[in-house]
Amino acid sequence: MHATGTGADSTELAVSPELGTWLEHRSGRAGDWTAADLVAAKRGRTVSVVIPARDEEETVGAIVRTIRAALVERDPLVDEILVVDSHSQDATAHVAAEAGAAVVAQDDVLPTLPQHRGKGEALWKGLAATSGDLVVFVDGDLYDFTAGYVTGLLGPLLTRSDVDYVKGFYHRPLAGEGGREVDGGGRVTELVARPLLNMFWPELSGFVQPLAGEYAGRRAVLEAIPFVTHYGVEVGHLIDLVEWRGLDALAQVDLGVRTHRHQTTQALGRMSAQIILTMLDRLKRYGRLSMAVPPATLLAQFQRSVAGPDTGVERDLVLTDLTLEERDPLAGVVHDTGDGADSGTAPAVSESGRALRRTA
Ligand SMILES: O=c1ccn([C@@H]2O[C@H](COP(=O)(O)OP(=O)(O)O)[C@@H](O)[C@H]2O)c(=O)[nH]1
Numbered sequence: 001m002h003a004t005g006t007g008a009d010s011t012e013l014a015v016s017p018e019l020g021t022w023l024e025h026r027s028g029r030a031g032d033w034t035a036a037d038l039v040a041a042k043r044g045r046t047v048s049v050v051i052p053a054r055d056e057e058e059t060v061g062a063i064v065r066t067i068r069a070a071l072v073e074r075d076p077l078v079d080e081i082l083v084v085d086s087h088s089q090d091a092t093a094h095v096a097a098e099a100g101a102a103v104v105a106q107d108d109v110l111p112t113l114p115q116h117r118g119k120g121e122a123l124w125k126g127l128a129a130t131s132g133d134l135v136v137f138v139d140g141d142l143y144d145f146t147a148g149y150v151t152g153l154l155g156p157l158l159t160r161s162d163v164d165y166v167k168g169f170y171h172r173p174l175a176g177e178g179g180r181e182v183d184g185g186g187r188v189t190e191l192v193a194r195p196l197l198n199m200f201w202p203e204l205s206g207f208v209q210p211l212a213g214e215y216a217g218r219r220a221v222l223e224a225i226p227f228v229t230h231y232g233v234e235v236g237h238l239i240d241l242v243e244w245r246g247l248d249a250l251a252q253v254d255l256g257v258r259t260h261r262h263q264t265t266q267a268l269g270r271m272s273a274q275i276i277l278t279m280l281d282r283l284k285r286y287g288r289l290s291m292a293v294p295p296a297t298l299l300a301q302f303q304r305s306v307a308g309p310d311t312g313v314e315r316d317l318v319l320t321d322l323t324l325e326e327r328d329p330l331a332g333v334v335h336d337t338g339d340g341a342d343s344g345t346a347p348a349v350s351e352s353g354r355a356l357r358r359t360a
């Protein structure tokens with residue numbers, strides 16, 4: 001493992017031997033597997049792709065069409081594609097259905113439960129509303145998505161039995177009015193998630209893109225872990241899985257380049273706070289940090305005043321409640337709600353989604 005850098009006393013720096021070994025044998029490339037190879041490796045297992053989508057009418061259709069053409073019609077690797085319409089205000093649901101995906105409104109899945117907002121909620125509902133033995137999560141705001149994202153993520157899961165969860169990684173340009181910064185994307189990753197993971201879970205510091213929105217896992221494992229309802233879902237997964245299954249059950253695959261719709265700095269401020277709160281919760285949960293006073297969850301931000309200065313600082317004060325919410329592992333919830341037609345089956349998703357039956 002080539003590394004650069006010297007310590008304050010000019011000693012050579014190096015990652016731990018465990019991490020060095022992990023990087024060597026748990027990092028792959030999307031090109032390592034062809035769709036045809038993976039179809040042959042399925043051996044009766046099924047694959048679901050879940051796309052969380054809030055206001056993604058511009059991009060979700062092309063993503064669905066790409067998966068359908070390459071991995072349903074040409075090589076039958078993917079058995080179902082579900083877009084979870086996450087309170088979109090645009091034509092996301094229509095565009096996704098036209099492209100050939102099943103579509104379900106987020107709140108129509110397990111409707112008898114209290115409802116939450118957020119990306120993690122959309123993912124958890126997507127898991128509940130699908131039935132594949134392997135589940136691939138793909139963001140709906142990608143501009144240069146290729147079928148290789150899906151085959152790359154499925155490769156380790158279909159060809160190995162000792163890997164439970166695979167994260168994508170990629171170069172992440174930041175495209176904006178000022179042009180394109182080649183590796184400027186992943187701002188919350190570089191400024192928040194990576195430093196904190198290196199401090200508190202150094203065993204996870206080998207993940208090139210710990211917040212990557214493209215990842216896949218075995219259903220039995222995904223249904224056994226909680227899903228933080230907002231943007232803390234990715235970092236929550238990594239921490240919960242490394243604590244439960246160990247680093248060797250996790251892998252990462254190079255998917256090339258990823259460009260996506262970027263959020264504003266203020267939105268990433270809220271995302272950062274959700275990720276920090278998730279990590280503080282896990283530090284406490286796993287006994288790595290005790291806190292005399294729990295962190296406050298009300299975030300105050302300041303925006304250029306629209307309605308005229310009302311805060312004495314000539315800006316509008318924007319308050320957001322970031323109380324950490326998470327879904328319990330799905331496996332327990334499905335049995336507890338018992339909404340299925342008979343004991344142990346998953347509750348039918350509403351008619352706008354898919355009538356799914358899954359035995360326990
Ligand atoms: O409440 C939400 C927030 C986000 N998303 C989707 O989750 C993915 C990633 O979210 P976003 O693009 O906002 O995050 P970023 O990639 O900017 O970090 C996208 O497909 C969003 O449409 C969602 O389904 N529900």
Ligand SMILES: O=C(O)[C@@H](COP(=O)(O)O)O[C@H]1O[C@H](CO)[C@@H](O)[C@H](O)[C@H]1O
Nearest residue numbers: 185186187188189211213231234262263
């Ligand atoms: O990686 C990141 O820093 C953020 C923001 O990315 P950009 O700075 O807009 O490229 O994007 C990711 O983070 C979210 C929270 O984990 C994930 O849900 C997104 O899928 C992922 O794009």
